[in-house]
Amino acid sequence: MFEKRIGIKELNNKVMSAESAAEMILPGMTVGCSGFTTAGFPKEVPMAIARLGKAKGLTLITPASTGAELDGALAKAGLIARRYSFQSNADMRRSINKGEIAFSDLHLSQVPKYIDSGFLGTMDYAIVECCGITKDCGIVPMASLGASNSLVKYAKKVILEINTTCPESILGMHDVYDAPYGSSIPINHPGDRIGTFVIPCTPDKIAAIVFTDKIGSTPSFKAPDAVSSAIAQNIIKIFQQEVREGRLPENLAPLQSGVGAVGNAVFAGLKNAGFRHLTMYTEVVQDSSLQLVKDGILDMCSTTSLSLSEAGLKELYDNMDFYKEHVVIRPQDVSNHPEPIKRLGVIAINTAAEIDIYGNVNSTHATGSSIINGIGGSGDFSRNSRLSIFMTPSTGKDGNLSRIVPMVTHVDNCEHDVNIVVTEYGIADLRGTSPKERVEKIIENCAHPDYRPLLRAYYERALKNASGMHTPHDLETCFEMHTRFLKTGSMKP
Amino acid sequence: MFEKRIGIKELNNKVMSAESAAEMILPGMTVGCSGFTTAGFPKEVPMAIARLGKAKGLTLITPASTGAELDGALAKAGLIARRYSFQSNADMRRSINKGEIAFSDLHLSQVPKYIDSGFLGTMDYAIVECCGITKDCGIVPMASLGASNSLVKYAKKVILEINTTCPESILGMHDVYDAPYGSSIPINHPGDRIGTFVIPCTPDKIAAIVFTDKIGSTPSFKAPDAVSSAIAQNIIKIFQQEVREGRLPENLAPLQSGVGAVGNAVFAGLKNAGFRHLTMYTEVVQDSSLQLVKDGILDMCSTTSLSLSEAGLKELYDNMDFYKEHVVIRPQDVSNHPEPIKRLGVIAINTAAEIDIYGNVNSTHATGSSIINGIGGSGDFSRNSRLSIFMTPSTGKDGNLSRIVPMVTHVDNCEHDVNIVVTEYGIADLRGTSPKERVEKIIENCAHPDYRPLLRAYYERALKNASGMHTPHDLETCFEMHTRFLKTGSMKP
Numbered sequence: 001m002f003e004k005r006i007g008i009k010e011l012n013n014k015v016m017s018a019e020s021a022a023e024m025i026l027p028g029m030t031v032g033c034s035g036f037t038t039a040g041f042p043k044e045v046p047m048a049i050a051r052l053g054k055a056k057g058l059t060l061i062t063p064a065s066t067g068a069e070l071d072g073a074l075a076k077a078g079l080i081a082r083r084y085s086f087q088s089n090a091d092m093r094r095s096i097n098k099g100e101i102a103f104s105d106l107h108l109s110q111v112p113k114y115i116d117s118g119f120l121g122t123m124d125y126a127i128v129e130c131c132g133i134t135k136d137c138g139i140v141p142m143a144s145l146g147a148s149n150s151l152v153k154y155a156k157k158v159i160l161e162i163n164t165t166c167p168e169s170i171l172g173m174h175d176v177y178d179a180p181y182g183s184s185i186p187i188n189h190p191g192d193r194i195g196t197f198v199i200p201c202t203p204d205k206i207a208a209i210v211f212t213d214k215i216g217s218t219p220s221f222k223a224p225d226a227v228s229s230a231i232a233q234n235i236i237k238i239f240q241q242e243v244r245e246g247r248l249p250e251n252l253a254p255l256q257s258g259v260g261a262v263g264n265a266v267f268a269g270l271k272n273a274g275f276r277h278l279t280m281y282t283e284v285v286q287d288s289s290l291q292l293v294k295d296g297i298l299d300m301c302s303t304t305s306l307s308l309s310e311a312g313l314k315e316l317y318d319n320m321d322f323y324k325e326h327v328v329i330r331p332q333d334v335s336n337h338p339e340p341i342k343r344l345g346v347i348a349i350n351t352a353a354e355i356d357i358y359g360n361v362n363s364t365h366a367t368g369s370s371i372i373n374g375i376g377g378s379g380d381f382s383r384n385s386r387l388s389i390f391m392t393p394s395t396g397k398d399g400n401l402s403r404i405v406p407m408v409t410h411v412d413n414c415e416h417d418v419n420i421v422v423t424e425y426g427i428a429d430l431r432g433t434s435p436k437e438r439v440e441k442i443i444e445n446c447a448h449p450d451y452r453p454l455l456r457a458y459y460e461r462a463l464k465n466a467s468g469m470h471t472p473h474d475l476e477t478c479f480e481m482h483t484r485f486l487k488t489g490s491m492k493p
Numbered sequence: 494m495f496e497k498r499i500g501i502k503e504l505n506n507k508v509m510s511a512e513s514a515a516e517m518i519l520p521g522m523t524v525g526c527s528g529f530t531t532a533g534f535p536k537e538v539p540m541a542i543a544r545l546g547k548a549k550g551l552t553l554i555t556p557a558s559t560g561a562e563l564d565g566a567l568a569k570a571g572l573i574a575r576r577y578s579f580q581s582n583a584d585m586r587r588s589i590n591k592g593e594i595a596f597s598d599l600h601l602s603q604v605p606k607y608i609d610s611g612f613l614g615t616m617d618y619a620i621v622e623c624c625g626i627t628k629d630c631g632i633v634p635m636a637s638l639g640a641s642n643s644l645v646k647y648a649k650k651v652i653l654e655i656n657t658t659c660p661e662s663i664l665g666m667h668d669v670y671d672a673p674y675g676s677s678i679p680i681n682h683p684g685d686r687i688g689t690f691v692i693p694c695t696p697d698k699i700a701a702i703v704f705t706d707k708i709g710s711t712p713s714f715k716a717p718d719a720v721s722s723a724i725a726q727n728i729i730k731i732f733q734q735e736v737r738e739g740r741l742p743e744n745l746a747p748l749q750s751g752v753g754a755v756g757n758a759v760f761a762g763l764k765n766a767g768f769r770h771l772t773m774y775t776e777v778v779q780d781s782s783l784q785l786v787k788d789g790i791l792d793m794c795s796t797t798s799l800s801l802s803e804a805g806l807k808e809l810y811d812n813m814d815f816y817k818e819h820v821v822i823r824p825q826d827v828s829n830h831p832e833p834i835k836r837l838g839v840i841a842i843n844t845a846a847e848i849d850i851y852g853n854v855n856s857t858h859a860t861g862s863s864i865i866n867g868i869g870g871s872g873d874f875s876r877n878s879r880l881s882i883f884m885t886p887s888t889g890k891d892g893n894l895s896r897i898v899p900m901v902t903h904v905d906n907c908e909h910d911v912n913i914v915v916t917e918y919g920i921a922d923l924r925g926t927s928p929k930e931r932v933e934k935i936i937e938n939c940a941h942p943d944y945r946p947l948l949r950a951y952y953e954r955a956l957k958n959a960s961g962m963h964t965p966h967d968l969e970t971c972f973e974m975h976t977r978f979l980k981t982g983s984m985k986p
Contacts, residue, residue: 082927100964107909113879119925180857181746181838181879211843247610253674338831338877340980343854345674348648361906368900368968370961383876383956384831386606386674407861409968411853411904416600432612434575443967468977469592475861475976477903479968486960486968 631691
């Protein structure tokens, strides 16, 4: 397919050190980097840019989160002025919340559209990690696709990082598709293929090629803890009920799940729940889903990223032909596109940072002011899904913070997009309910028992003081739990 | 086509008085009524139910808002216990905000899905206003379609109100299409037809037929005032800029606009803006759009309702063949469906109740607690549009209320869904901005000058007190303007 991973001879003279490539990045430039979670983000060139330390005031666009070698290194070096579209790195987060980096948090399905619009800046360079280049100058992506096709399309120049840890046999797992206005997304089953295996490019656009054999940061896959397992069991109860009531077929509907420990636990829990022939139409596949594929329970995964532990990556790489029959990696504007999500009737399962007694969800902010990660794909999926579930542990910060609150301090997924709320304590099914009917369900079924009296007291006060009885709120005290937390470190009195 | 409006002889014996039909509605029943704005809602039977006064504890489902003869009459009679999915009637609103009626506010595209799910109750009767019944038992709708096809499909029995004010020549203006999971919406142009002219039904399902010659309540079409005209001019400036910058073609893209005076003003303003071959893909067409069709500026309107003044209705009825070439009336789960909205690249223009300095929009609530109307289609369109504009007069209540506030008291359209904010004072283009960058644009370009010092003072305080600098908020004082309004009747100190 390609010799020594570069299928075009004339490109051999573009191979250089990370430092030489990094020298191309000048102060104030707009740089797009590939990557979606820990899969497929460049490491060598960003670390070299950080070491050089000269390219100050950069605008950094990525499809979604990346790892320490990119977000972490550049944030610590103080080189980033502006950041799009999602992040989950501690150093990056710290700089944003200090006010040093202007961050703009976008629906992940819309990132390519924003790149196209020019509002994120004119992209001087795209730095894209890949597995290799075919003889037709097609870029073979790693275990994610994200917005790499848009980065390559819209950047003036492209720097490629060829990562030799990924076997060439990954060719054929991707489904690259350009979706401008006016186009359809003719996906009628999660496994349908509508595009090409590689990202189209031209040799003259490629400014540098850097080789690496670093795997880079990967998530560690931990066995689910008691809280995550209890949440997972509650979600499985919902599935069983929906099948029993005839609202879902026996093999459910294509599943989407947010990234993280709880999402991983849900799919781990599905192993012994008795379901068969499951499918996913999601943005990230984690270790537990790969295991379900191996176990023959999950037939097909449509995703834009495989966020795997080192062991998970090894499993994938060692059995590529098997997984290529069960996994399609799409661009994020297809994986998260409203048209197939709606058509397939996807079940959306997303994690909330906090949920209020009326069912509004904060997905992004701590105490209204600090960004956590970003909205990610939660809004893409929740709004257009057939069933939208939001889950959260009932408390955080060692029990000092209730994740069920009187009023959320930021809304990313509004009451209209939240069908069912789940914590380790139980399930609040909000379908068909008025705001006041939700209060009892959410407090009594989902809140931590330690916080129920506080929440009931707030609701009583709201009923007494509110200006209207549709969604009674007491605007003078609705954030009392939050301000107490800020002052004392606990929401408890 | 049909004789005396009933094409099936055996149905002639189902014709009865409104009172006889109303007797069928028993206490505690779930009743669906057609109607979307003032177009196509039944009047005779609901008024008779109200007069009889016996059917207490009803659940009332409508596709969207209706008028005084339905929502008003039943709310005043105290017969409604539960109400879905949108309303805009003063009496209904009062009863909801007193806590007498449990109201659940839904995305209008999702109403048919909710009816299907059973979570709104099992529908005993659908009361549907129509123009007549064909010999194949097809129901010919009035100047709206909404969810009438779903009401007929899922109700146990159907009561038809045949309104003889609507000429039979309306047959052919509708495009009835059932959109279950797994189906595509093959609309590639606002005028594409994918369904049938009539709502399918069976004679045995029809329990009663009532005739009426009442037009019922209609909106009055007023000439735009200075504030609405200024907002409209700002929106036209945006269109001109987008065309100049190459982000929109010269005939723009299909337009959606919220209902009301400002929306009407925008389309009135388009008359002399120089655009040609415009199209709409929207949920409601008002008088000013019909005028643009007549003027040859607007080529095609896709909608689910024609919300017209009496003069507008007369214009439509007198020129049905002309308007049938330029108007398609669809079910609301097609008019507001994410798939065509995304594919066509619709420009969404919606009205906000309040907007905060970070660009979050409250579309539904007064001071966090009282429902105004509902989210309507704003979320359906804003999330999936190519360009999402929210507009509002800078103040309300004779200047005592600023519609630009530090933090909105309810979020329906979150920051991620708001591209541009417009008031009569100016334009805040939020694309590509971080939260803090939005603050200056919104306060300085859009807020009323009387409120700018208050808003600036809040932002300074938030910068000083906030726990993070991404979206600085001072949770102790963010609703100070609202609580002052509740206490004194004005947000001003």
